[in-house]
Amino acid sequence: MSGIYIHVPFCKQRCAYCDFYTEVAPQFIETYIDALVREFYLRKDYLPVAPVRSIYFGGGTPSVLSVAHFNRIFNAVSELYKLDEDAEITLEANPDDLTDAYLSEIASLPFERLSIGVQSFDDGDLKRINRRHTSLQAIEAVRNAQKAGFMNISIDLIYGLPGQDLERWKKQLEQAFALKVQHISAYGLTYEEGTKLWRQRAKGEVRATTDETMNEMYQLLLETVKNNGFEAYEISNFAKPGFRSRHNSSYWKQRPYIGLGPSAHSFDGVSRQWNVASIRKYTDALANNSPSFEREELTLFDRYNDYIMVSLRTSEGIDEAYIRLEFGKELASYCLENIKRFIQTEKIYRLNGNFRLTTAGILISDHIIMTLMKV
Ligand code: SF4
Structure with a gap:
């Protein structure tokens, strides 16, 4: 089983x-679509011959594309790949694109899951982070999608936005669950170097939320998802039973996937590669039938580190037997030796041969992951 990501x-x-x-x-956009379709054909042998389990249109903003654009992409997919019978096909969308008119246009396409970039239901927050939609548009987007028949809807939220306190975060969560969506991805705000928020923080125009408040917000998130019958199946991902994102789960289980489009990453089990992060360089290279990408062969340590990094974030945790089998006795002993102290301090617990984070462990997960990785 494998996956396709389209950036x-x-x-x-x-x-x-x-x-x-x-x-x-x-x-x-038009030259990008030409290049993307060409990339599909040039890299048709990248994935192992196995049914494709998920297709994910991410961005950027895939909802800027028209039905004609999507049809060209789906034609390439159906010519080149065999899809799993119930393949998950997700479209990431911006709330203000999900009008009744757009939803009825895309009804002819095989999307069965929508991931809507809400981020916040507070108009002040949305303005501060320069989102192009309002809170009302976010609510209408979800309702329009439900009216159009989508029964698998995910929304993205961010906590720890400048000026957001615990009470305001609580209101976000109440609004999110009132919409009866099936999946929520919630991320703590990080100030990434080079972004506008990062510069504003450096100038003292905005203040980062304290670690203590971030932890309280995360605890509130965990309580709220639980009270609403959602599973916390990954540190930032929460789903009603039966609605886990198959695409993300494939990444976490280290299944192969092909990433197409500028800056997209691919993984074939032994190496990873990433396309050039420039629309112009990407389209120029494909016009000459020569995709522009970098590639890295994965060492045993790389594969072990990747496994630790992704599996510890999931509710399944680290599988001791899998480590022994895939990475050998030495790395298994290294992992077990380092995990001991987190078991003693109740940051990790063991269940059925798997090591999983406790809530206290989740709050320091980056530190634990770094400790278990082999450098
Ligand atoms: S977060 Fe904003 S800028 Fe970034 S990809 Fe989404 S819509 Fe574009």
Whole structure:
């Protein structure tokens, strides 16, 4: 089983916290689609011959594309790949794009899951982080999607936004659950170097939320998802039973995937590669039938570190038997030796041969992951 990720690197405006590779350059959409379709054919042998389990359109803003664009992409997919019977096909969308008109246009396409970039239901927050939609548009986007028949909807939220306190975060969560969505991804704000928010913090125009408040917000998140019958299946991802993101789960289980489009990453089990992060360089290279990317062979330590990094964030945790089998006795002993102190301090617990983070462990997960990694 494998997955396909398609990076759509266009945004109508840049959000203040975002460091993803995207451009405000709609004039390149047509050449991008030509190049993307070409990349599909040139790299048709990248994935092992196995049904594709998930297709994820991420960005950027995939909802800037039209039905005609999507049809060209899906034609390439159906010519080149065999899809799993119930393959998960996700479209990431900006709330203000999800109008009744757009939703009825894309109804002919095989999307069955929407991931909506809400981030906040507070108009002040949205303005501060330069989102291009309002709180009302976010609510309407979810309702429009439900009306259009989508029964698998995820929303993204950010906590720890400048000026947000625990009470205001609580209101965000209440609004999110009132919308009866099936999945929520919630991330603590990070100030990424080079972003507008990062510069504003450096100038003292905004203040970062304290670690203590971030922890309280996360605890509140955990309590609220639990009270609403959601599973915390990864540190930042929460789903009603049966609605875990299959695409993300594949990443975490280290299954192969191909990433297409500028800056997209791919993984084939023994190496990872990433496309050039520039629309122009990407389209120029493909016009010459020569994709532009960098590639890195993974060593045993790289693969072990990747496994630790992703598996410890999931509710399944680290599987001791898998480590022994995949990475050998030496790395298994290294892992067990280092894990002991976190078991003693109740940051990790063991269940059925797997090591999982406790809530206290989640709050220091970065530190634990660094300790267990082999450098
Ligand atoms: S957060 Fe999303 S919409 Fe905003 S700039 Fe980044 S990719 Fe574009």
